[in-house]
Amino acid sequence: MNIGLTGGIATGKSTVAKLLTEHGAILIDLDGIAREVVEPGQPSLLAIAERFGQAVLQQNGSLDRKKLGAIVFADPAERKALEAIIHPAIRAVMKERMAYHESNSPQQLVVVDVPLLYESGLESYFEQIMVVYVPRETQLQRLLARDKLTIEEAQKRLDAQMDIEDKKRRADILIDNSESLAYTEEQIERFWREKRFG
Numbered sequence: 001m002n003i004g005l006t007g008g009i010a011t012g013k014s015t016v017a018k019l020l021t022e023h024g025a026i027l028i029d030l031d032g033i034a035r036e037v038v039e040p041g042q043p044s045l046l047a048i049a050e051r052f053g054q055a056v057l058q059q060n061g062s063l064d065r066k067k068l069g070a071i072v073f074a075d076p077a078e079r080k081a082l083e084a085i086i087h088p089a090i091r092a093v094m095k096e097r098m099a100y101h102e103s104n105s106p107q108q109l110v111v112v113d114v115p116l117l118y119e120s121g122l123e124s125y126f127e128q129i130m131v132v133y134v135p136r137e138t139q140l141q142r143l144l145a146r147d148k149l150t151i152e153e154a155q156k157r158l159d160a161q162m163d164i165e166d167k168k169r170r171a172d173i174l175i176d177n178s179e180s181l182a183y184t185e186e187q188i189e190r191f192w193r194e195k196r197f198g
């Protein structure tokens with residue numbers, strides 16, 4: 001059994017993923033896979049250097065994420081070009097890991113943290129979709145507090161994603177993370193007790 005875990009940038013997906021793993025869920029994290037597939041020597045990194053230039057690489061040959069982020073979040077066409085390179089590679093690893101866990105740990109809940117689940121139309125891979133929600137204003141405040149971004153940069157990152165209110169409407173399971181961590185924990189505990197699949 002599996003669930004897709006999504007939400008907007010900085011709404012609390014990693015926070016909720018951690019709570020679910022503490023209950024015994026297996027986690028597959030697509031932001032983590034996105035980092036693995038651009039490690040030095042990976043075909044996606046070569047393709048990125050070819051498309052965006054050697055300037056997006058650091059001295060040691062690894063990806064300069066800050067530089068690439070500044071390019072792709074400032075221009076949707078550049079972002080689409082990056083996604084065309086990297087998303088197929090991420091998806092292939094995701095499918096492989098889901099198949100592995102589903103055959104080796106069929107009784108365990110597999111949670112797949114997919115930031116762009118709705119934007120990329122990945123709904124059909126999951127039995128249920130959990131959305132971690134906070135209002136946009138809280139999302140912006142938490143993003144600014146966590147990452148060193150200007151307000152303009154933060155707004156651009158939010159604008160690169162489907163609005164959080166639209167994700168909220170589509171959710172099978174909604175987690176409200178706008179209040180205390182204790183309240184979020186309470187909701188995860190209830191989900192865990194009551195979860196039914198099949």
Ligand SMILES: CC(C)(COP(=O)(O)OP(=O)(O)OC[C@H]1O[C@@H](n2cnc3c(N)ncnc32)[C@H](O)[C@@H]1O)[C@@H](O)C(=O)NCCC(=O)NCCS
Nearest residue numbers: 008009030031034065068069072079083086115116160161
């Ligand atoms: C542009 C990159 C190098 C910037 O790296 P950086 O370390 O600053 O950010 P990080 O990877 O930790 O991403 C943080 C968050 O940004 C958001 N985000 C990342 N990529 C995108 C995108 N293409 N569109 C919209 N939001 C995105 C997600 O909410 C993600 O959780 C990186 O985000 C990247 O490789 N993006 C393309 C891959 C992708 O789409 N990843 C997200 C889903 S798997």
Ligand SMILES: Nc1ncnc2c1ncn2[C@@H]1O[C@H](COP(=O)(O)OP(=O)(O)OP(=O)(O)O)[C@@H](O)[C@H]1O
Nearest residue numbers: 008009010011012013014015142146177179180181
């Ligand atoms: N209930 C809460 N109250 C206050 N702060 C919180 C709460 N939940 C999470 N945070 C903080 O908000 C920030 C974003 O949370 P988190 O990193 O879990 O989001 P995310 O959705 O995984 O982000 P990203 O999309 O960038 O991967 C973090 O700094 C986290 O510590």
